[in-house]
Amino acid sequence: MEPKRTTVRDLRRHNRSTLLSKLFFDGPLSRHELSQLTGLSAATVSNVTAELVEDRLIVEAGLVESDGGRPRVLLRVDPKYAHVVGIDVGETGVKVELFDLSMTRLAAADLQLNSIEPDPAEVVARTAEGLRQVIETADVTESSVLGVGIGVPGTVEKGTRTLVHAQTIGWDAVPLPSMLRDQGIRLPLFLDNGAKTQGQAEMWFGAGRGARHAVIVLVGSGVGAAVITDGQTYAGYSSSAGEWGHTTIVYGGRQCRCGARGCLEAYVGAEGILDRYRKARGGRGAVDTDEQAALAALVAAADSSKIAAKVLDDTAGYVGAGIANLVNLFNPERIVIGGWAALAMGGQWLDVVKKSTAEHALRHAYEQTSIELCQLGPDAVAVGAATLPVAALLEAGGDPRESSRSVA
Amino acid sequence: MEPKRTTVRDLRRHNRSTLLSKLFFDGPLSRHELSQLTGLSAATVSNVTAELVEDRLIVEAGLVESDGGRPRVLLRVDPKYAHVVGIDVGETGVKVELFDLSMTRLAAADLQLNSIEPDPAEVVARTAEGLRQVIETADVTESSVLGVGIGVPGTVEKGTRTLVHAQTIGWDAVPLPSMLRDQGIRLPLFLDNGAKTQGQAEMWFGAGRGARHAVIVLVGSGVGAAVITDGQTYAGYSSSAGEWGHTTIVYGGRQCRCGARGCLEAYVGAEGILDRYRKARGGRGAVDTDEQAALAALVAAADSSKIAAKVLDDTAGYVGAGIANLVNLFNPERIVIGGWAALAMGGQWLDVVKKSTAEHALRHAYEQTSIELCQLGPDAVAVGAATLPVAALLEAGGDPRESSRSVA
DNA sequence: CGACTAAGTTAGCGCCATAATTTAACACCG
DNA sequence: CGGTGTTAAATTATGGCGCTAACTTAGTCG
Numbered sequence: 001m002e003p004k005r006t007t008v009r010d011l012r013r014h015n016r017s018t019l020l021s022k023l024f025f026d027g028p029l030s031r032h033e034l035s036q037l038t039g040l041s042a043a044t045v046s047n048v049t050a051e052l053v054e055d056r057l058i059v060e061a062g063l064v065e066s067d068g069g070r071p072r073v074l075l076r077v078d079p080k081y082a083h084v085v086g087i088d089v090g091e092t093g094v095k096v097e098l099f100d101l102s103m104t105r106l107a108a109a110d111l112q113l114n115s116i117e118p119d120p121a122e123v124v125a126r127t128a129e130g131l132r133q134v135i136e137t138a139d140v141t142e143s144s145v146l147g148v149g150i151g152v153p154g155t156v157e158k159g160t161r162t163l164v165h166a167q168t169i170g171w172d173a174v175p176l177p178s179m180l181r182d183q184g185i186r187l188p189l190f191l192d193n194g195a196k197t198q199g200q201a202e203m204w205f206g207a208g209r210g211a212r213h214a215v216i217v218l219v220g221s222g223v224g225a226a227v228i229t230d231g232q233t234y235a236g237y238s239s240s241a242g243e244w245g246h247t248t249i250v251y252g253g254r255q256c257r258c259g260a261r262g263c264l265e266a267y268v269g270a271e272g273i274l275d276r277y278r279k280a281r282g283g284r285g286a287v288d289t290d291e292q293a294a295l296a297a298l299v300a301a302a303d304s305s306k307i308a309a310k311v312l313d314d315t316a317g318y319v320g321a322g323i324a325n326l327v328n329l330f331n332p333e334r335i336v337i338g339g340w341a342a343l344a345m346g347g348q349w350l351d352v353v354k355k356s357t358a359e360h361a362l363r364h365a366y367e368q369t370s371i372e373l374c375q376l377g378p379d380a381v382a383v384g385a386a387t388l389p390v391a392a393l394l395e396a397g398g399d400p401r402e403s404s405r406s407v408a
Numbered sequence: 409m410e411p412k413r414t415t416v417r418d419l420r421r422h423n424r425s426t427l428l429s430k431l432f433f434d435g436p437l438s439r440h441e442l443s444q445l446t447g448l449s450a451a452t453v454s455n456v457t458a459e460l461v462e463d464r465l466i467v468e469a470g471l472v473e474s475d476g477g478r479p480r481v482l483l484r485v486d487p488k489y490a491h492v493v494g495i496d497v498g499e500t501g502v503k504v505e506l507f508d509l510s511m512t513r514l515a516a517a518d519l520q521l522n523s524i525e526p527d528p529a530e531v532v533a534r535t536a537e538g539l540r541q542v543i544e545t546a547d548v549t550e551s552s553v554l555g556v557g558i559g560v561p562g563t564v565e566k567g568t569r570t571l572v573h574a575q576t577i578g579w580d581a582v583p584l585p586s587m588l589r590d591q592g593i594r595l596p597l598f599l600d601n602g603a604k605t606q607g608q609a610e611m612w613f614g615a616g617r618g619a620r621h622a623v624i625v626l627v628g629s630g631v632g633a634a635v636i637t638d639g640q641t642y643a644g645y646s647s648s649a650g651e652w653g654h655t656t657i658v659y660g661g662r663q664c665r666c667g668a669r670g671c672l673e674a675y676v677g678a679e680g681i682l683d684r685y686r687k688a689r690g691g692r693g694a695v696d697t698d699e700q701a702a703l704a705a706l707v708a709a710a711d712s713s714k715i716a717a718k719v720l721d722d723t724a725g726y727v728g729a730g731i732a733n734l735v736n737l738f739n740p741e742r743i744v745i746g747g748w749a750a751l752a753m754g755g756q757w758l759d760v761v762k763k764s765t766a767e768h769a770l771r772h773a774y775e776q777t778s779i780e781l782c783q784l785g786p787d788a789v790a791v792g793a794a795t796l797p798v799a800a801l802l803e804a805g806g807d808p809r810e811s812s813r814s815v816a
Numbered sequence: 817c818g819a820c821t822a823a824g825t826t827a828g829c830g831c832c833a834t835a836a837t838t839t840a841a842c843a844c845c846g
Numbered sequence: 847c848g849g850t851g852t853t854a855a856a857t858t859a860t861g862g863c864g865c866t867a868a869c870t871t872a873g874t875c876g
Contacts, residue, residue, distance in 0.1 A: 011419060012863065032823055041865055046825060070823040070872040155772060165772050213645040227737070229637060229644075236637075236739025237621040238776045243736040248729040248768050250659045260768045262729075321656040321670075328651040329635070329737060331644025360656050360668050364563060364573050368646045420832065440854055449834055454856060479841065480854065 015040060015048055016397025020057065023077050024101075024394055025204075028061045030072030049075060055398060057081055077101055082146040082399070083138070085131060085187075086386025088194065088379075089123055089152045091169060091221070096130030097382045098138045098145075101390070103205070105379075107138035120174045128183040146399070147188035147389025151197035151381045152176065153222070155240035162191055165240075168222065168257055190388035195242065196233050197384030198376075199226020202336050203233075204387055206375040211334040215326050216374070217244060218339035219319065221291060223265040227330060245269065249322055267318040270295055270341045277311045295344050316349055320356020327361040327369050338374030347373070423448060423456055424805025428465065431485050432509075432802055433612075436469045438480030457483060463806060465489055485509055490554040490807070491546070493539060493595075494794025496602065496787075497531055497560045499577060499629070504538030505790045506546045506553075509798070511613070513787075515546035528582045536591040554807070555797025556595050559602035559789045560584065561630070563648035570599055573648075576630065576665055598796035603650065604641050605792030606784075607634025610744050611641075612795055614783040619742040623734050624782070625652060626747035627727065629699060631673040635738060653677065657730055675726040678703055678749045685719045703752050724757055728764020735769040735777050746782030755781070 018038050023029060026037070031049060035042045052058045059078040063071040079102035088095040091113075098107040109130040113122055127150070135142060154166025157173075164174045177189045192200075199216035202208040208216060208228065216226045223245030227234040234241050245265035246258050253262030254272065266272045270291040277298055301308040319342075323335055335357075337350065354371050361369075376383065393399065426446050431437060437445070443453045460466045461483075469484040487510035496503040499521075506515040517538040521530055535558070543550060562574025565581075572582045585597045600608075607624035610616040616624060616636065624634045631653030635642040642649050653673035654666050661670030662680065674680045678699040685706055709716040727750075731743055745758065762779050769777075784791065801807065 015864085030823075042824070043826085043866080044864055047864085050825095070821080072823060157772075167770060167772070225737075229642065234637065234738075236773075237741040238739060238773070240770070240773045240776075241737060241739035243739075243770055243773065246770050247733040247736050249656060251657050251661075251726060251729055253659075258770060260732075262768075318659060321659055324668075325655040325733070326737075328654050329633075329649060329734075330642075331646060331649035331651075333645040360670075362575060362648070362651055362654050362666060364565075364575065365644075365646070365648045365651065368648075423833090438854080439856095450855075451835080451857080452833055455832085458856090 012048075013397045015044065016052065017395055018397075019045065019048055020052065020077065020397055021394045023058060023075060024390075028074035028076040030064070030074055032072055034075070052398070057398060079104065082393075083140050083144050084146050084386045084389045085134060085148040086197075086382040086384065086388075087127060087130070087148065087150040088197075088381035088385060089118075089127065089150060090194070090381075091118055091153060094123060094126040094130055095379070095382050096127070096134050097379065097386065098134040098140070099383075099386050103383065103386070103390075106140070107134040109133040109137070117169055120171060120176065120179065124176065124179045124183055128180060128185055131185060131187075142187065145187050146393060147190055148185075149190040149192070149197065149385035149388035150176070151192060151194035151385040153194055155238075155243075156191045156193055157238055157240075162189075164191070188389065188392075190385070190392065192233075192385070192388060193224075193226075193239075193242075194381045194385075195224035196226045196235075197382075197388065198338065198380045199228065199336075199384065200233060200387050200391075201376055201380040201384030202338065202374055203228055205383065206380070207336040207372045208334060211332070213330065213332045214334040214336060215330055215332045216336045216338060217319075217323065217326070217342075219268055219337070219342040220339035221270045221341075223269050223339075225326065227326075228332075229330070244322065244326065247322065247325065249318060249325075264318065264322045268315050268322070268341075273311065273315050273341070274298065276314070277308065280307045280311055292340060292344070295341055299344055299346065312345060312349060313352055315345070316352035317356045320353045320358075321360045323353065323357045323371070324360030324366070327357065327365050331365050332369055335369055335371045336374050337371065338376075338380070340378070343373070420456075421805045423452060424460065425803055426805075427453065427456055428460065428485065428805055429802045431466060431483060432798075436482035436484040438482055440480060442483070460806070465806060487512065490801075491548050491552050492554050492794045492797045493542060493556040494605075494790040494792065494796075495535060495538070495556065495558045496605075496789035496793060497526075497535065497558060498602070498789075499526055499561060502531060502534040502538055503787070503790050504535070504542050505787065505794065506542040506548070507791075507794050511791065511794070511798075514548070515542040517541040517545070525577055528579060528584065528587065532584065532587045532591055536588060536593055539593060539595075550595065553595050554801060555598055556593075557598045557600070557605065557793030557796035558584070559600060559605035559793040561602055563646075563651075564599045564601055565646055565648075566599075570597075572599070596797065596800075598793070598800065600641075600793070600796060601632075601634075601647075601650075602789045602793075603632035604634045604643075605790075605796065606746065606788045607636065607744075607792065608641060608795050608799075609784055609788040609792030610746065610782055611636055613791065614788070615744040615780045616742060619740070621738065621740045622742040622744060623738055623740050624744045624746060625727075625731065625734070625750075627676055627745070627750040628747035629678045629749075631677045631747075633734065635734075636740075637738070652730065652734065655730065655733065657726060657733075672726065672730045676723050676730070676749075681719065681723050681749070682706065684722070685716065688715050688719055700748060700752070703749055707752055707754065720753060720757060721760055723753070724760035725764045728761045728766075729768045731761065731765045731779070732768030732774070735765065735773050739773050740777055743777055743779045744782050745779065746784075746788070748786070751781070 031045045035045045058075050061074045061076040079100040081101050085098050093113050094111045096109045111126040111130050152164050154164050157163045161175050162177045164176050195218050202216050208214045212231045214228045218224045225242045225244035227242045246263045248262045249264045250262040254266040256263035256266035274294050298308050302312050439453050443450045466483050467486040469482040487508040489509050492507050494505050501521050502519045504517045507513055519534040519538050560572050562572050565571045569583050570585045572584050603626050610624050616622045620639045622636045626632045633650045633652035635650045654671045656670045657672045658670040662674040664671035664674035682702050706716050710720050
């Protein structure tokens with residue numbers, strides 16, 4: 001019940017954070033522009049930017065000529081100030097990428113997992129291995145790495161020990177961070193759900209830019225969503241909000257792998273789509289081993305096969321109804337659709353989804369919402385994970401590691 | 409894109425707000441307790457409270473003897489500092505209530521609406537009438553009324569003109585506040601959706617106390633919800649978030665009055681329940697005119713009639729699945745169930761709802777959530793509406809009307 | 817080459833929170 | 847019955863921060 005801090009010179013930190021964030025997102029800016037954009041006085045901007053320059057967080061980036069008057073000096077975040085690592089822990093492999101502060105990728109490593117149901121110990125070993133690889137490849141010192149963001153399948157519970165729960169792959173309370181510590185990793189770690197990191201990436205660099213209320217939905221093998229409320233990824237009470245895939249869309253309907261009936265994922269997850277296709281063709285044939293190839297075949301067949309076309313149309317109908325639920329509950333200004341299955345089904349499929357959404361959502365809320373495809377590729381989870389330490393930097397208005405501050 | 413203010417001496421206001429809120433919610437407190445609870449220094453507490461006392465917002469409320477030491481002086485918000493009015497605009501009538509700052513009801517007025525589909529002009533006339541009545545009955549001056557909160561059916565769009573949209577009763581962009589101004593009402597007006605004001609009331613004084621992430625669901629003639637995220641009622645991009653009643657629960661299912669198919673409301677709204685009961689009995693009988701009486705009869709029949717019992721059980725199943733969707737998406741720490749229909753179906757019906765929720769929600773999120781019945785009666789909408797001006801007072805740390813401040 | 821214009825910096829001021837100190841009230845103990 | 851210890855409130859001293867306003871710098875145009 002003590003919601004707010006004691007607010008003393010945290011005010012200064014807040015202003016540092018505001019300016020730093022503005023520079024990070026809106027490219028090089030002059031002090032004058034910063035003053036106008038943030039509402040801070042010119043004096044304060046000068047004062048704070050001087051401090052940021054001294055801390056090497058930002059650097060001057062050239063002049064802009066003016067039509068009379070002193071030319072403005074542009075400032076920007078120094079890409080070389082630090083590096084960040086983003087890791088995508090998937091069900092089949094671990095992807096590790098290293099970026100500078102302008103989010104330019106300097107190195108990447110892709111490590112396969114042997115087991116089908118990923119074993120935590122194996123994941124940890126591969127992660128540590130990949131981490132060492134990218135640091136070596138990019139030839140950076142470990143101390144220059146601000147932090148390591150990790151997107152994991154399942155929900156992340158933050159407490160005294162950070163635990164990962166992933167009901168569908170059999171992870172129950174896996175203490176991933178402390179396991180990585182045991183492997184000799186000393187860098188600051190930032191964990192979050194993979195769908196949420198991907199959503200974060202779309203919000204910062206993709207189709208979500210500029211929106212304050214958005215939902216990024218992901219349709220792939222699993223079905224999930226990242227909800228952004230007021231510019232922040234919404235986590236809920238125990239960080240497991242946004243489990244869109246397991247909301248009930250057909251009461252009493254198909255059995256889902258989570259144990260319930262009628263979940264959205266049971267209909268529009270890749271497995272659900274393929275299974276409905278199989279049943280529509282009379283139930284012959286084995287379960288597909290390569291979902292992506294099988295779905296591509298289904299999409300290709302839709303041109304000639306009425307059955308395949310109907311399966312895709314039904315899928316769009318379900319997805320649209322599911323999105324309508326999000327529209328009614330969250331009233332976002334934007335919905336971004338991602339995930340490999342959604343991308344595979346393509347643009348005109350999206351039109352059917354939109355139509356179904358319009359039919360199922362309340363008119364007022366629907367009219368406020370735009371529905372778009374995601375803009376980022378398969379690296380989005382890793383990129384989004386890498387934004388986690390950057391977000392911490394921006395929020396603190398400087399490197400959280402150093403607390404001693406020298407004033408200009 | 410300029411999210412934060414210029415933050416100068418707004419810091420002072422913030423501290424005033426913190427202290428005032430603490431005193432409002434947690435009863436009489438000594439300065440020392442305030443210091444501990446808020447984290448502010450004793451000096452600051454003394455300083456700020458002196459100001460608040462001078463502004464007549466708070467008063468001393470007796471001493472508490474101590475076991476050695478100076479006795480602590482208790483402070484509390486002065487209930488007589490100002491009054492607030494809460495208005496519940498329903499589909500059948502307008503309820504107006506006047507409170508002091510301790511939320512003690514001083515006067516109430518209940519005005520019926522003649523038309524079935526409430527005409528905005530009639531609503532405005534009755535509202536103005538009721539407002540004058542309660543001010544006269546309670547014998548308070550108009551200038552002592554801090555503001556008037558109004559809970560309306562439908563969504564409230566805040567812009568240059570505040571507009572009310574209520575698709576189900578045919579209101580489209582009704583400018584209720586300016587219509588009230590035309591009736592000579594000069595008091596500050598605060599509009600919000602009735603479900604949200606009721607939710608606010610439960611959060612402040614009912615089953616939601618202490619929770620930061622909660623959903624208050626309402627099952628009555630209509631079905632709605634108020635979502636509280638991080639202590640704040642979540643509004644979304646255009647204030648129409650939380651439309652739980654029109655989320656799809658049975659894809660392709662029953663026709664709903666909103667035009668879509670398979671909405672939750674079509675199954676568990678009073679009309680939906682009664683219609684399912686009618687169909688289960690063979691479709692005989694006319695549509696009920698008094699829903700509340702008809703539902704009471706259905707509940708009474710459930711003891712002897714298997715058909716009636718099944719209708720109630722099915723209802724609990726649908727509601728449970730709907731709540732599970734909320735649990736999966738919002739991950740709240742508490743769900744509060746209200747609305748006259750839910751109350752009519754009673755406590756053991758709630759157990760069936762919980763069972764269904766457990767079956768449909770993900771285990772981790774479900775375990776973090778408690779499900780409870782609401783604690784407030786039929787006045788909750790009006791009480792919640794009255795909290796709106798109070799919330800404005802608390803947030804501003806003082807009367808927003810007076811800006812000139814004198815320091816002690 | 818000097819006046820004009822715009823960007824950025826320096827100086828002065830007020831405000832606010834913290835920490836240390838003082839004042840106040842009461843209980844216990846000898 | 848007065849001294850001493852304890853606890854709480856009030857007061858004073860100190861330092862930080864951001865705003866306003868004046869000033870300096872650096873170009874361009876006539």
